Amino acid sequence: MGPPPVVTGISPKEGPPGTRVIVRGEFLGTKVQDLIGLTICGCDCLLSAEWKSSNKIIARSGPCKGRGDIIVTTRSGGQGTSTVQFRGYYETIGPMKESAVWVEEPPLENFVWGRRALSPTNYQQDDPLGLSVEGNDKKFPEDELVELFGESSGELTNEKFHPGWFLLQHHHATTMEDLKAGLAYLKRKVNSQKEGQLSFLKANVGSVMEQLDTLMLLKDQFEADVKIYGDDPTLKLEESIKRSMSEANKLFDDVLARRDKADATRNALALMQRYKFLFCMPINIEKNIKRGNYDLVINDYARVKNLFKNTDVDVFKKVLIEIEKRICALRILLRQKLEEMPFSLEEQKKLIRNLVNLETEGDPAWDAIDSHAKYLDKSITKCVNEHMLKLENINSDNSIHKTLKSVQINSKLLRINKSDENNVPPQISCIESICDIVIEQLPDLWRLGQCYFTGQLHVMVDTEKQAPFKNLVLSSMQHAMETMKSICGANVEAPWLLHILRCVRQMYASLIHLDLPSDALDIFGKFTYDLRLQCLVALFKQTAENVSSLYRQETWQIEYLNEDGGVTKLPYLFENIVVETTKLARETIVVCGPREGPLFSTTAHQTLYYNSIKNLFTSFARCLQQLAFSGSDEASDDEDTSVSQLVGSPTGYKSKGHKHQGPTWEQCLLISLSNIRYTLNTILPKMREFLKSQGYPDLSAAVDWNTDWTQLDTLDTAVLDAYLERRCDPLVGTIEPSMYLGGLEWDFDTEPTHLKPYAQEILANLIAVHAEVRRVAPALLKRVLSHIVETIAEELARLMSCVTQFRPAGIIQARTDITLLRNALMPYSTPRARNFFEEALDAIPKLNNKQDLVKIETLLLKVTTSMQLQISCLNCDVADKNTYTTTDGERVTIV
Known part of the structure; x- marks a missing residue:
């Protein structure tokens, strides 16, 4: 679907019907076949439209009057908009005026005396000033004329003629000199009419001559008739008239006879037509049921009952029995449709209204509510079965763990990659589908119940059913919540849990707007709260695993020197992971959505948070321990030459023949000691202040930063002992042999x-x-x-x-x-x-x-x-x- 068309310019901006209009704009169609509609001032001009390009269309204006938009419709973009308007107006067409509209002219017929008729009378009157208006193409705005002169008019024959209107309409561009010349012409024309008959004859000599010719022609024609018909030609004319009257009377008598017969036939047909409605009713009912015109069937059934309810005619009674059979079948069909689902709320209301109008037994509105609730539960169960089947197939391929682990954890931010969206695990897609089902069906169920108890369904309201209806809604919500909770309890990774949390929050927000009772909303509110805690634990657990694998990124290059010694990039990587994870948790988990409470409101939840944070530092301690002692096996195999064991041997470096890549194990131990002390003295206090600034509970209230993190202190002591053992024991062991060297x-x-x-x-x-x-x-x-x-x-x-x-x-x-x-x-x-x-x-x-x-x-x-x-x-x-x-x-x- 492309962008909608936009008309930004036209030329000209006004004109009478048939004006050639150039339409310019954007997205006016990709080709000729793409243009499917063009209206100018509400008139369809598609037939005259000529598509040039996506920015230009040429068309002829229709019979429009006043201002209006130019709307272009295309297949690719739909109906467009217009930023400019075209003004259409009507003008009287004269014989000398060019026009694209055909001027209806009466035929130029010959009179019996051989003279042609005068020019048609519907032409525009000549200008009284005798001036040409061909140069006045630009019309004076009609709206301004109305504002200036009100109800007056510029037409010469109008009773409310106003000369100012006439001049502005026809001569607003005429110069003052031309207007003065026109006034002089008008005065001469008026004075000439006052000079008398002679002047009149002079002025109309052509018309007088035509009249004389006509009289001479009449005289010649009369003399010819006298020769043919005699001195008194009116006798034959009188006889012809009498014969005509006689024939007319005969013709009139036949017409009267036929009219009486037609009236009788018409009355008979009317009676037949009236009963034909009844006789054709069964067939019409079947046809309308097949077409789905249930309202038409109900209206016809109501009419039949009103007209023939108390009839005593046997034929009518038989027809009514057939009609009742078909109406019973329609009731059964509508009840089945009401139970089938899915239907929109409006369709359900329509079915209920039809059943009520058909006087169906029972309570069709309550049956619809019950069917809707059952369909909601069935939809959730069906969704779970379908996705669990997919899960079993994946398990059979021994790839479920791979599917759940397909989410890549970014060191900067924990999120789902675009490539993972196409590989959604069945558990996740199942929860998404359940949320969609609840969002789509639960609001209709709730609104249907509200319509039932407020009397909008036109049934007898049973107030005792309010409690059962509430139980239906609560049980449906409880079923959906328990299903999602059981799925979330499986082995789901943190990114997918965050995705689930977003889906559940969207569903929860849509339900809040329904004005549901508090105990109903609390079902999903408690589930959302528990899911937030689960996401928090899973997120920090996943982060702890990432922290444990940081040893792969250690390069042993000293990046910074502080009071604790040379520090590599490892503590900074750990700090970045913790910072970004806590930011993500605050933005997606800790932050409270609509009708959600604080996450750390209880001591137990605070303790859960404290343990999660402590687990991050414990994982980093294991990472440092793995790095510090990773070279112990290789170092045990190498001969340590950094400590001299013979008097006079070189110290501090290995022999030239020994190839070694990177720092020695002793240097790694020293770097690890610096990293440990930097983490204890700098990273831990910095993290405590950062977490506090982000709105997390204060860690100092639950953690003794000097004694609780004993794993780092113990690691610091162990690394130092390892280095001292590596350096001190060989050094001390050489003292006694060197002291008594040579006996x-x-x-x-x-x-x-x-x-x-x-x-x-x-x-x-x-x-x-x-x-x-x-x-x-x-x-x-x-x-x-x-x-x-x-x-x-x-x-x-x-x-x-x-x-x-x-x-x-x-x-x-x-x-x-x-x-x-x-x-x-x-x-x-x-x-x-x-x-x-x-x-x-x-x-x-x-x-x-x-x-x-x-x-x-x-x-x-x-x-x-x-x-x-x-x-x-x-x-x-x-x-x-x-x-x-x-x-x-x-x-x-x-x-």
């Missing part, structure tokens, strides 16, 4: 000149860990290194306490090593670590010789100076977070 003990006499290799290796390994943590998550330096330093201090205290013999050189070496390590690791030492360092020093014998003490101080100063770079690496400003190194080795500065 050296502490009872040597060689003067020490530097730190022992184990101390240098401890510093080198800590620097490697420090570099790794600072490159990935600078904020975790204090937290990670403090654990490692504490373990190193404990191991040193244990090893020193196990030494059985020290010599002065060994004492100097041991005290120098432990003191330097204690001082270098002081920024990351905990009180427990400092106690272990003191225990290690206490386990080394003390030197009372001042010279040995000076040696220790000198050696300590020397070593500190030579290892200034290593010590500076450990003592660099941890708070410098504006610049960091990514996993790719790129230095990034945050402005």
